[in-house]
Amino acid sequence: VWIGDDAAVLGGRRGPLLLAADAVVAGVHADLDLVGLDDLGWKAVAVNVSDLAAMGGRPIAAVVTVAGPPDTDLELLYDGIVAASERWGCPVVGGDLTTASALVVTVAVLGDGSGEGPPPVQRGGARVGDTILVTGALGASAAGLRLLQSGATGGPLVLAHRRPEARLDEGVAARAAGATAMIDVSDGLVADLNHVLVASGVGCRLAAVPVVEGATEEEALGGGEDYELIFTTRDPGGAGSAFARAGLPAPLVIGRCTADAGECTLDGASLDAVGWEHPWR
Amino acid sequence: VWIGDDAAVLGGRRGPLLLAADAVVAGVHADLDLVGLDDLGWKAVAVNVSDLAAMGGRPIAAVVTVAGPPDTDLELLYDGIVAASERWGCPVVGGDLTTASALVVTVAVLGDGSGEGPPPVQRGGARVGDTILVTGALGASAAGLRLLQSGATGGPLVLAHRRPEARLDEGVAARAAGATAMIDVSDGLVADLNHVLVASGVGCRLAAVPVVEGATEEEALGGGEDYELIFTTRDPGGAGSAFARAGLPAPLVIGRCTADAGECTLDGASLDAVGWEHPWR
Numbered sequence: 001v002w003i004g005d006d007a008a009v010l011g012g013r014r015g016p017l018l019l020a021a022d023a024v025v026a027g028v029h030a031d032l033d034l035v036g037l038d039d040l041g042w043k044a045v046a047v048n049v050s051d052l053a054a055m056g057g058r059p060i061a062a063v064v065t066v067a068g069p070p071d072t073d074l075e076l077l078y079d080g081i082v083a084a085s086e087r088w089g090c091p092v093v094g095g096d097l098t099t100a101s102a103l104v105v106t107v108a109v110l111g112d113g114s115g116e117g118p119p120p121v122q123r124g125g126a127r128v129g130d131t132i133l134v135t136g137a138l139g140a141s142a143a144g145l146r147l148l149q150s151g152a153t154g155g156p157l158v159l160a161h162r163r164p165e166a167r168l169d170e171g172v173a174a175r176a177a178g179a180t181a182m183i184d185v186s187d188g189l190v191a192d193l194n195h196v197l198v199a200s201g202v203g204c205r206l207a208a209v210p211v212v213e214g215a216t217e218e219e220a221l222g223g224g225e226d227y228e229l230i231f232t233t234r235d236p237g238g239a240g241s242a243f244a245r246a247g248l249p250a251p252l253v254i255g256r257c258t259a260d261a262g263e264c265t266l267d268g269a270s271l272d273a274v275g276w277e278h279p280w281r
Numbered sequence: 282v283w284i285g286d287d288a289a290v291l292g293g294r295r296g297p298l299l300l301a302a303d304a305v306v307a308g309v310h311a312d313l314d315l316v317g318l319d320d321l322g323w324k325a326v327a328v329n330v331s332d333l334a335a336m337g338g339r340p341i342a343a344v345v346t347v348a349g350p351p352d353t354d355l356e357l358l359y360d361g362i363v364a365a366s367e368r369w370g371c372p373v374v375g376g377d378l379t380t381a382s383a384l385v386v387t388v389a390v391l392g393d394g395s396g397e398g399p400p401p402v403q404r405g406g407a408r409v410g411d412t413i414l415v416t417g418a419l420g421a422s423a424a425g426l427r428l429l430q431s432g433a434t435g436g437p438l439v440l441a442h443r444r445p446e447a448r449l450d451e452g453v454a455a456r457a458a459g460a461t462a463m464i465d466v467s468d469g470l471v472a473d474l475n476h477v478l479v480a481s482g483v484g485c486r487l488a489a490v491p492v493v494e495g496a497t498e499e500e501a502l503g504g505g506e507d508y509e510l511i512f513t514t515r516d517p518g519g520a521g522s523a524f525a526r527a528g529l530p531a532p533l534v535i536g537r538c539t540a541d542a543g544e545c546t547l548d549g550a551s552l553d554a555v556g557w558e559h560p561w562r
C-alpha cells in the first residue's frame with residue numbers, strides 16, 4: 001500500500017498513539033560487503049518496529065524515506081523493506097526518494113499503544129527491587145557479524161545479524177503483565193539497560209547474562225542489535241505466566257534493580273571489570 | 282518536547298490520521314554556501330507540514346532523524362527545526378541522530394485529518410470543468426535562489442527561498458470549501474499540477490499563472506519550492522468566500538480542468554512551447 005499522495009490517510013484510533021523514527025546508514029549500520037541491500041531494508045523496518053515493541057505497542061503503518069546514490073539497487077532494497085513490512089504487519093503507506101552521496105534509509109512508524117491493562121511502557125518506571133528480565137539469550141547478531149567477517153555465509157547467527165527480529169508479541173505480553181520499564185537491545189545490553197537505569201534513577205546487580213550458543217559473553221554484553229527486550233517488573237512470576245499463556249519462550253531473569261543509581265555489576269564485579277567499556281562515560 | 286524514549290506516546294484521535302515523510306539533503310535540496318544549516322532545518326519541517334496542508338490537515342507531531350558528518354553544527358540545524366516546529370505548532374517528539382558522510386535530515390509528521398466537512402483532500406479528485414486555483418503568486422523561491430547566487434543577502438524573495446511557508450490555513454479553508462483535489466508546489470507548478478491531472482485523469486487549460494514580483498514566468502512555472510497550494514473545485518466563488526471568511530488572501534484562478542487527459546496548455550500554447558520541459562516525459 002503506497003498511497004502516492006502528499007500524506008497517507010489512516011483511520012482514527014482511540015488509544016494512545018506511538019511515533020518513532022530511526023535511520024539506517026550504509027557503511028555505518030550495515031556493511032554492504034557482508035550483507036545485502038535487502039538486509040539493510042529489512043533492518044530499517046525492524047529497528048523501528050522494535051521501538052514499538054519496546055513500548056508494548058503494535059505497528060499501524062510506516063513511511064520510508066530513501067536518500068542515496070542514483071545507482072542504488074532500489075528493487076533489492078525495497079525487497080527487504082517489503083519483507084519486513086509483511087513480517088510485522090506494518091504497511092508502508094508513503095515516503096520519499098531522493099539523491100544523496102550516502103545511502104540513508106529512514107523509517108518512521110506510527111504505532112497503536114492501545115490495549116487492555118497499563119499504558120505503553122516507558123524507560124523511567126523501574127523501581128528498586130524490580131527484577132530485570134530479557135526475552136532471550138544475547139550476542140547472536142554480533143557473533144553473526146564476526147562469522148560473516150571470517151567468511152561464513154549462513155547459519156542461525158548469520159541470519160540473526162542479517163534479519164533481526166522485532167519482539168512484538170513479547171513486548172505486548174510484558175506490558176500486559178505489568179512491566180515497569182522496557183527497552184530493546186539495539187546498542188548492547190549494558191548500554192541499553194543503562195538508559196533504563198538513568199531514566200529510572202536506580203542501579204542494577206546482574207547475576208548472569210544469557211549468551212546465545214556460539215557467541216561470546218562480550219558479544220552478549222556489548223554487541224547490540226539483538227532486539228531482544230529488557231524489561232523490569234515487580235512480578236517476574238506473573239510475567240513468566242503471561243509469556244507462557246501467549247505461547248512465548250519464558251523471559252530470563254538477569255538481575256535486580258538496586259538503590260545505588262551509579263551501580264551496575266555482573267556477578268559482583270563492576271561491569272568495567274569484565275572488560276566492557278561503558279559507552280556513557 | 283523530546284520524549285527520549287523508544288517511541289513518543291500521543292493521545293488518540295477520532296478523525297482520520299495523516300502520515301508523511303520527506304528528506305532534505307545538503308547539497309541537493311539546500312546549497313549550504315548560500316543558506317544556513319538553520320534554513321535547512323526549517324525547510325525539512327516546512328516541506329512536511331506543507332504535505333499536511335495539501336491534504337487540508339494540521340500537524341500533531343513530528344519525528345526528526347539527522348544523519349550527517351560528525352562535525353555538523355547540530356545546534357544551528359536544530360535552531361531552524363525548532364523555529365519551524367513552533368511556527369506551525371508541530372512539536373518534535375522524537376527521532377534519531379546518526380553518522381553519515383552526507384547530511385540527510387528526514388522529518389516524518391503525524392497529522393490530524395479530522396474537522397468538519399469533507400475528508401482530507403487527495404490528488405485524484407479533480408473533475409472535468411473544475412476550476413484550478415493557486416493560493417498565491419509563484420516563483421519567489423526560485424527568484425530568491427537566483428538573487429542569492431548573484432550575491433544578494435536579504436529581501437522578501439531571498440527570505441522566501443530560505444524560510445518557505447507552509448499554507449496550513451489555506452489548506453484547511455480549501456478543504457472546507459469543497460476542494461476536489463489539492464497539492465503543494467514543491468517541484469514546480471507544471472510538475473505538481475501534472476500529478477493532480479494524472480491521478481484525476483483530466484487535462485488542463487491554464488489562462489495565466491500569477492508571477493511574484495521580481496520573478497520570471499519560467500521561475501513561476503518550473504521553479505518549485507514555493508509551497509503555495511494548487512487546488513481544484515467546482516465552486517471557485519465558494520472557495521473565495523471561505524478564504525475571505527478565514528482572513529486569507531483570495532486564491533487565484535489559473536485555469537480549468539479539461540476532458541483531454543494529455544492536454545496541458547497555457548494561454549492556448551502547449552506548455553512545452555513556453556520553454557518548460559515536462560519532467561514526467
